[in-house]
Amino acid sequence: MEDLTEVITGAEFHPRECNLFVYSSSRGIIRLCDMRQSALCDRHCKVFEEPEDPSTRSFFSEIISSISDIKFSHSGRYMLTRDFLNLKVWDLQMDNKPVETYPIHEYLRSKLCVLYENDCIFDKFECGWSPNDDHLLTGSYHNLFKITSRLSRRDAIFESSREQAIRPRQILKSKKVLPSARRNRRDEINPDSLEFTKKILHCAYHPTDDIIAIATAHNLFTYIAKDPSSPLSS
Structure with a gap:
């Protein structure tokens, strides 16, 4: 070795x-x-x-x-x-x-x-292509995952949480990781508060549909895009 x-x-x-x-x-x-x-x-x-x-x-x-x-x-x-x-x-x-x-x-x-x-x-960390090769998928810490559009170069960060397992079919709202994140904003996360024990290592795109699978330590989530042209509405 x-x-x-x-x-x-x-x-x-x-x-x-x-x-x-x-x-x-x-x-x-x-x-x-x-x-x-x-x-x-x-x-x-x-x-x-x-x-x-x-x-x-x-x-x-x-x-x-x-x-x-x-x-x-x-x-x-x-x-x-x-x-x-x-x-x-x-x-x-x-x-x-x-x-x-x-x-x-x-x-x-x-x-x-x-x-x-x-x-x-x-x-x-794993990564994946959308069915049309126009979006990219990968995971991060704090149970965050990112979808990036190759056409617009815009990306969206989402969080997989236990609340989604309790209340399925809810529309995800994108989040931002900012050093200046405010505590009263649920859509903002400070890098110093990230939990490194929570991570999304495994993810996959459906081969033909705009559906993704995300694996956390204890749960498997599947998401479908309401608007296939934009990851921001997933």
């Missing part, structure tokens, strides 16, 4: 080309393999990696760059990856950087020391 510098963290076959698959690593690298070249697949045909900015390098850089989940888009043209702080969309034709980057909980960057001490920094 002392000599281990990189481990595979995820793998998935291409949805249309049965000979292609990708796998991700703890170093934030994605490798594309073609089984037509070799059945053993001990060599990759393309590597996707974003160069690191030396000015932002820290003790946590390698840990937070580890890819926890990877998913092909339904069209097969793009890949979606999740690391600790970001969602990234990669074009199969561009291997030097992602074409889209969406911060998930940038407000936790200043709390990496705390997250390292309680081992939360090693949590593996």
Whole structure:
């Protein structure tokens, strides 16, 4: 284990080309393999990696760059990856950087020391594509999950709570995580009050309908969008 510098963290076959698959690593690298070249697949045909900015390098850089989940888009043209702080969309034709980057909980960057001490920094969050590849889904802490529109670049944060299990079919209201959050506002959450023991690691989009499944520690929730064109009405 002392000599281990990189481990595979995820793998998935291409949805249309049965000979292609990708796998991700703890170093934030994605490798594309073609089984037509070799059945053993001990060599990759393309590597996707974003160069690191030396000015932002820290003790946590390698840990937070580890890819926890990877998913092909339904069209097969793009890949979606999740690391600790970001969602990234990669074009199969561009291997030097992602074409889209969406911060998930940038407000936790200043709390990496705390997250390292309680081992939360090693949590593996999943991600997913909507049926039309126009929205992205992933989870966070405090039982929060985020839906992002690739068209408008707008996102919405929602909370899965026990109240929803008691009163199903209620319309969710989006929330904001702000350092200046006011206590009397139910739609605002201060980053200092986040509960790291409550987390949404597992989530999934329905393959054809605007329905999502969210798993907390003790409950499984399903949500349906009233307006498929916008995640803000989910």
